Amino acid sequence: MSISLHGIGIGGGIAIGRAHLLSQSAIDVVHYTLESHELPAEKQRFEKAIRNTRKELEMLWGGIPENAPAELGAFLSLHIMLLNDATLSRAPLKTIDTLSCNAEWALKTQADALVAQFEEIEEQYLRERKHDVIQVVERVFKNLSGQNSALPVVDPLTEEAILVAHDLSPADMVYFKDSNYAAFVTDAGGATSHTAILARSLDLPSVIATHNARELISEDEMIIVDGVQGVVIVSPDESVLAEYRRRQRNWREARRKLAGIKKANAKTQDGTPIELVANIELPQDIEDVQESGAVGIGLFRSEFLFLGRDTLPSEDEQFEAYRTVAAGMNGLPVTIRTMDLGADKNPKWSIHGVSDNPALGLCGMRLCLAEPLLFRSQLRALLRASHEGKVRILFPMINGVTDLKQALAQLDLAKAELHVENIPFDEKIEVGAMIEIPSAALVISTLARYVDFFAVGTNDLIQYTLAIDRNDDAVSHLYDPTHPAVLYLLLHAFKTAAKGGLSISVCGEMAGDVRMTRLLLGMGLRKFSMHPANLLLVKQVVLNTNLDRIATLTSRILRADDPDKIHDLLQQLNALESV
Numbered sequence: 001m002s003i004s005l006h007g008i009g010i011g012g013g014i015a016i017g018r019a020h021l022l023s024q025s026a027i028d029v030v031h032y033t034l035e036s037h038e039l040p041a042e043k044q045r046f047e048k049a050i051r052n053t054r055k056e057l058e059m060l061w062g063g064i065p066e067n068a069p070a071e072l073g074a075f076l077s078l079h080i081m082l083l084n085d086a087t088l089s090r091a092p093l094k095t096i097d098t099l100s101c102n103a104e105w106a107l108k109t110q111a112d113a114l115v116a117q118f119e120e121i122e123e124q125y126l127r128e129r130k131h132d133v134i135q136v137v138e139r140v141f142k143n144l145s146g147q148n149s150a151l152p153v154v155d156p157l158t159e160e161a162i163l164v165a166h167d168l169s170p171a172d173m174v175y176f177k178d179s180n181y182a183a184f185v186t187d188a189g190g191a192t193s194h195t196a197i198l199a200r201s202l203d204l205p206s207v208i209a210t211h212n213a214r215e216l217i218s219e220d221e222m223i224i225v226d227g228v229q230g231v232v233i234v235s236p237d238e239s240v241l242a243e244y245r246r247r248q249r250n251w252r253e254a255r256r257k258l259a260g261i262k263k264a265n266a267k268t269q270d271g272t273p274i275e276l277v278a279n280i281e282l283p284q285d286i287e288d289v290q291e292s293g294a295v296g297i298g299l300f301r302s303e304f305l306f307l308g309r310d311t312l313p314s315e316d317e318q319f320e321a322y323r324t325v326a327a328g329m330n331g332l333p334v335t336i337r338t339m340d341l342g343a344d345k346n347p348k349w350s351i352h353g354v355s356d357n358p359a360l361g362l363c364g365m366r367l368c369l370a371e372p373l374l375f376r377s378q379l380r381a382l383l384r385a386s387h388e389g390k391v392r393i394l395f396p397m398i399n400g401v402t403d404l405k406q407a408l409a410q411l412d413l414a415k416a417e418l419h420v421e422n423i424p425f426d427e428k429i430e431v432g433a434m435i436e437i438p439s440a441a442l443v444i445s446t447l448a449r450y451v452d453f454f455a456v457g458t459n460d461l462i463q464y465t466l467a468i469d470r471n472d473d474a475v476s477h478l479y480d481p482t483h484p485a486v487l488y489l490l491l492h493a494f495k496t497a498a499k500g501g502l503s504i505s506v507c508g509e510m511a512g513d514v515r516m517t518r519l520l521l522g523m524g525l526r527k528f529s530m531h532p533a534n535l536l537l538v539k540q541v542v543l544n545t546n547l548d549r550i551a552t553l554t555s556r557i558l559r560a561d562d563p564d565k566i567h568d569l570l571q572q573l574n575a576l577e578s579v
Contacts, residue, residue: 001235002233002234002235002236002237002240003216003233003234003235004231004232004233004234005185005207005210005212005213005216005231005232005233005234006210006230006231006232007185007186007189007207007208007209007210007211007213007230007231007232008189008207008208008209008230009205009206009207009226009227009228009229009230009231010204010205010206010207010208010227011183011203011204011205011206011227012203012205012227012228013204013205013227013228013248013251013252013255014205014224014225014226014227014228014244014247014248014251015160015162015182015183015204015205015206015224015225015227015248016160016182016222016223016224016225016241016244016245016248017160017161017162017182017183017222017223018160018161018162018220018221018222018223019161019162019164019185019217019218019219019220019221019222019223020161020162020163020164020181020219020220021164021165021214021217021218021219022163022164022165022166022168031101031102031105032101032102032105033099033100033101034096034100034101034102035100036100039096039097039100042096042102042103043093043096043097043103045103045144046092046093046096046103046106046107046144047093048143049103049140049143049144050083050088050089050140052143053083053136053139053140053143054080054083054084056139056143057076057079057080057083057139058080060076061073061076061077061080074304075132078132079132079135079136079139082132082133082136083136083140085114087110087113087114088107088110088111088114088133088136088137088140091110092106092107092109092110093106095109095110103144104141104144107137107140107141107144108137111133111134111137114130114133115130115133115134118130118133131167131188131189134167135167160182161180161181161182162181162182162183162184162185162223162225163181163183163184163185164184164185164186164213164214164217164223165184165185165186165187165214166186166187166188166214167186167187167188167189168184168186181204182204182205182225183204183205183206183207183225183227184204184206185206185207185208185210185213185217185223185225185232186207186208186209186210186213186214187209187210187211187212187213187214187215188208188209189208189209203533204227205225205226205227205228206225206227207225207226207227207230207231207232210232213232216234217232217234221234221235222234222235222236222241223235223236224236224240224241224244226244258536258537258540259536261293261536261539261540261543262292262293262536263293264539264543266295266539266542266543267542267543268521268542268543268545268546268547269543269544269545269546270546270547270548272526272547273526274521274526274527274528274542275295275296275505275526275527275528276293276294276295276527276528276530276535276538276539276542277294277295277296277297277298277299277333277335277505277527277528277529277530278292278294278296278297278298278529278530278531278532278535279297279298279299279300279301279507279529279530279531279532280297280299280300280301280325280532281300281301281304282304282305282321283321283324283325283328285532286324286325286328286329288532288533289329289532291532292532292533292535292536293535293536293539294532294535295332296329296332296333296334296335297325297329297332297333297334297335298335298455298505298507298527298528298529298530299335299337299394299455299507299529300322300325300334300335300336300337301337301340302318302321302322302336302337302338302339302340302378303337303339303340305317305318305321305339306339312374314377315377315378315380315381316381318377318378318381318382319380319381319384319385322336322381322382322384322385322391323384323385323388323389325385325389326385326386326388326389326390326391327388327389329389329390330389331389331390332390333390333392334389334390334391334392335392335393335394335432335455335529336382336385336391336392336393336394337394337395337396337434337455338365338368338375338378338379338382338393338394338395338396338407339367339368339374339375339378340364340396340397364396364397365395365396365397365398365399365403365407366397366399366403368395368407368410369403369406369407369410372410375410376410376413376414376417379393379410379411379414380414380417380418383414383415383418383425383426383429384418384423384424384425386425386426386429387424387425387426391426391429392429392430392431392432392452392453393411393429393430393431393432394431394432394433394434394455395407395431395432395433395434396434396436396457397434397436397437397460398433398434398435398437398440398447399437399439399440400439400440400443400446400447401443401446401447401450404433404447404450404451405450408431408450411431430452430453431451431452432451432452432453432454432455433447433450433451433454433455434454434455434456434457435454435455435456435457435461435493435504436456436457436458436459436460436461436464436508437460437461437464438461438464438465438489441456441461441489441490441492441493442489442492444492444493444496444497445496445500448496448497448500448502451502452502452503453502453503453504453505454493454497454502454503454504454505455504455505455506455507455529456490456493456504456505456506456507456508457507457508458481458486458490458506458507458508458509458510458511459508459509460508461486461489461490461508462479462480462481462483462486462508463479465483465485465486465489466478466479466480466483466485466486480563481509481510481513481516482516482519482557482563482566482567482570483563484560484561484563484566487523487557487558487566490506490520490523491523491524491558494523494524494525495524498524503527504525504527505525505527505528505529506520506525506527506528506529507529507530511528511529511530511538512528512530512531512534512535512537512538513534514534514537514538514540514541515570515574517538517541517542517545518541518545518550518554518573518574518576519554519557519570519573521542521545521547521550522547522550522551522553522554522555522557522573523554523558549576550573550576553569553572553573553576554573556569557569557570557573
């Protein structure tokens with residue numbers, strides 16, 4: 001008898017294969033009492049497990065494959081930091097003495113206390129970091145029991161294997177990157193969990209947050225993983241299996257066909273050219289950009305250079321990273337956003353505490369202006385890199401003209417310093433502002449006097465406009481990119497930029513969502529910046545779109561004020577056949 005499990009679909013596509021269950025350390029560990037003379041040896045056993053776990057994580061961090069997701073380094077650094085925290089590495093030693101208990105129980109006691117602290121945090125992203133604590137603790141449990149932490153080996157010649165686990169840590173994902181698994185399924189995870197973030201980077205058909213897959217699926221059992229619908233089918237009958245094999249073939253064939261348009265110019269059927277550029281986090285990501293056929297980098301999230309480390313990157317270190325990307329793109333434009341830290345991206349070296357409401361606190365440009373020396377060091381590195389390629393500077397989280405002028409003043413100071421030092425840079429370097437706060441969208445005509453281009457961060461723009469945290473399960477269903485207010489702000493921004501002769505792009509998730517491509521085209525957008533994995537899918541829609549044919553439906557969508565009607569019209573828009 002087959003059963004269906006539902007969770008969060010990640011990566012897209014369909015995988016069919018045999019389940020391989022990842023053994024997990026039981027959080028419900030055995031508790032037993034030790035004699036006083038046994039305590040020193042038990043503490044030594046615990047300390048050895050901590051040392052071995054730290055060594056494993058450090059070796060993994062130092063040996064991250066070049067093709068691994070960019071976030072892995074930061075996540076592994078977080079796990080090392082958690083392991084080094086006295087709550088996990090030292091407090092259990094005192095518990096062993098106090099309770100005369102085994103090391104496993106002492107560690108569980110401290111871990112439970114730390115997890116409880118995370119559960120009290122209101123902000124969803126930070127609250128989910130409790131899973132990182134659990135993952136680190138489970139790794140120590142494995143070392144205490146003498147288990148191997150590596151993922152089970154898969155024979156590449158056998159039927160496709162699908163990993164089924166309670167959860168996957170960043171360390172597990174290092175192994176996963178070089179494994180032969182076709183997909184994975186987890187009980188735990190959320191839309192903002194590290195598992196989800198890393199899964200999207202791997203671009204595999206996987207499902208997370210199923211809650212009980214690990215208990216309901218048996219070793220070597222046939223399963224279907226639908227990464228589009230977020231469904232796992234266990235022990236499917238022949239008719240279901242045949243239908244999903246057909247869907248899988250169609251999906252794979254569609255992906256193969258996409259490769260044929262990689263070198264094609266992105267233009268609509270009526271001949272309107274469209275710029276498709278890519279988003280990156282780290283210099284090594286340019287390989288994916290080149291493979292995607294992107295005509296430049298629309299967003300280099302420089303803050304990832306500042307995360308997962310104990311100290312600030314030096315100006316020279318930053319320069320080398322920016323120079324590598326600029327030179328590697330062979331003259332194509334590279335837009336580098338200044339550090340967008342704060343909110344959910346707080347580096348270990350930061351002296352600023354976390355605000356009660358981080359998204360509304362000291363983050364983005366506000367943090368840059370609060371740390372002028374740090375900000376100017378980055379600006380100097382960016383200016384120096386502009387001598388090596390076509391670099392453009394993008395300021396995040398601009399609220400209005402006041403903070404934009406202050407940012408430009410810091411840029412002028414950096415230029416003046418380089419002039420004194422006779423260090424060359426592009427004197428005509430272009431500067432842009434991000435539109436991700438409603439106030440910036442409403443005063444964009446004023447901002448246009450001071451910049452050369454705009455980039456719309458739709459993720460934050462939607463969130464700030466609707467006052468909805470899309471990562472909060474209680475309200476995430478209300479997060480709507482087609483809300484009339486959001487569409488109004490986007491249309492106003494597009495029209496104002498065009499009137500002023502300025503380039504404007506969308507670099508949020510909307511840019512890579514093929515369901516939104518035609519609508520954005522109809523609204524006047526001519527530049528899309530997205531994850532490299534989505535670029536060919538978007539290009540395919542562009543090539544199959546005639547702007548004249550979509551004009552009427554686009555206008556009806558923009559005039560509508562009923563969300564249900566907008567969604568119906570959007571479906572009609574996407575159903576239009578190409579001509």
